[in-house]
Amino acid sequence: MNNAALYSQRPRDEFEILREKMVAYLREHYGIKDERVLEAMQKVPREKFVPEALKSQAYKDNALPIAANQTISQPFIVAKMTELLELSYDAFESPGSFVGRPKSRSRVLEVGTGSGYQAAILAHLTRMVYSIERIPQLAHEARKRLESLGIRNVVIKCSDGSLGWEIQAPFDAIIVTAASPKIPTPLLSQLKIGGRLVIPVGEDRNCQRLIRITKKESGFSVEDFGACSFVPLIGEHGWKQVQ
Numbered sequence: 572m573n574n575a576a577l578y579s580q581r582p583r584d585e586f587e588i589l590r591e592k593m594v595a596y597l598r599e600h601y602g603i604k605d606e607r608v609l610e611a612m613q614k615v616p617r618e619k620f621v622p623e624a625l626k627s628q629a630y631k632d633n634a635l636p637i638a639a640n641q642t643i644s645q646p647f648i649v650a651k652m653t654e655l656l657e658l659s660y661d662a663f664e665s666p667g668s669f670v671g672r673p674k675s676r677s678r679v680l681e682v683g684t685g686s687g688y689q690a691a692i693l694a695h696l697t698r699m700v701y702s703i704e705r706i707p708q709l710a711h712e713a714r715k716r717l718e719s720l721g722i723r724n725v726v727i728k729c730s731d732g733s734l735g736w737e738i739q740a741p742f743d744a745i746i747v748t749a750a751s752p753k754i755p756t757p758l759l760s761q762l763k764i765g766g767r768l769v770i771p772v773g774e775d776r777n778c779q780r781l782i783r784i785t786k787k788e789s790g791f792s793v794e795d796f797g798a799c800s801f802v803p804l805i806g807e808h809g810w811k812q813v814q
């Protein structure tokens with residue numbers, strides 16, 4: 572028996588099959604087109620990012636609760652926001668780095684590490700991910716989780732991400748995975764020209780708009796990608812209180 576035959580007979584764990592179904596659904600039902608994003612979603616074991624008791628639900632088409640009253644976003648939202656960052660449009664490094672596929676040279680900032688799942692997806696697509704989480708327990712657990720998966724190009728810090736990460740700026744792309752009543756101005760100033768900021772924005776705690784802002788030579792372009800619902804961004808340039 573040759574290697575290919577052996578490989579095809581390798582028993583596949585149930586999660587790998589669920590992951591394939593999730594990716595097919597993202598492509599066919601939700602119209603996610605960026606193959607690199609879909610490839611990353613096929614690679615990252617989402618079941619490792621949800622609480623033990625919810626493992627069997629890891630691939631459902633919805634958000635799930637994680638520790639500290641927070642959530643891991645629905646797979647579609649993760650895919651959509653990642654696609655909107657347009658990392659595939661940036662310059663790519665030569666093949667051979669990290670997961671075999673060439674990766675974008677972009678430096679990406681994520682605000683709201685949560686479980687670390689979104690950061691893991693970004694880590695497969697780009698050179699360096701800077702991620703900020705305000706809750707120490709979540710930052711600590713996400714660090715451990717990414718380390719155990721061998722993901723080394725994500726740096727997590729615990730602080731108020733609505734202020735951005737000045738010392739690491741400017742960024743090619745910024746993703747905010749918590750909802751803000753308005754766009755935090757420090758994030759705009761920490762974007763490169765041509766850089767994209769993807770963020771849920773709205774005064775309503777339960778329903779926001781998914782917005783993409785692109786920084787131009789002069790000014791910004793703003794696009795609206797529809798309704799969404801995120802936990803609040805708590806900080807100086809977000810909501811002032813938890814509730």
Ligand code: SAH
Nearest residue numbers: 683685686688689704705732748804805806
């Ligand atoms: N991206 C996450 C989901 C995040 S849920 C994942 O893939 O699992 C939103 C997260 O934003 C929560 O963990 C919440 O604690 C965090 N958050 C809220 N306000 C924040 C702030 N000002 N700075 C950093 N993180 C914040």
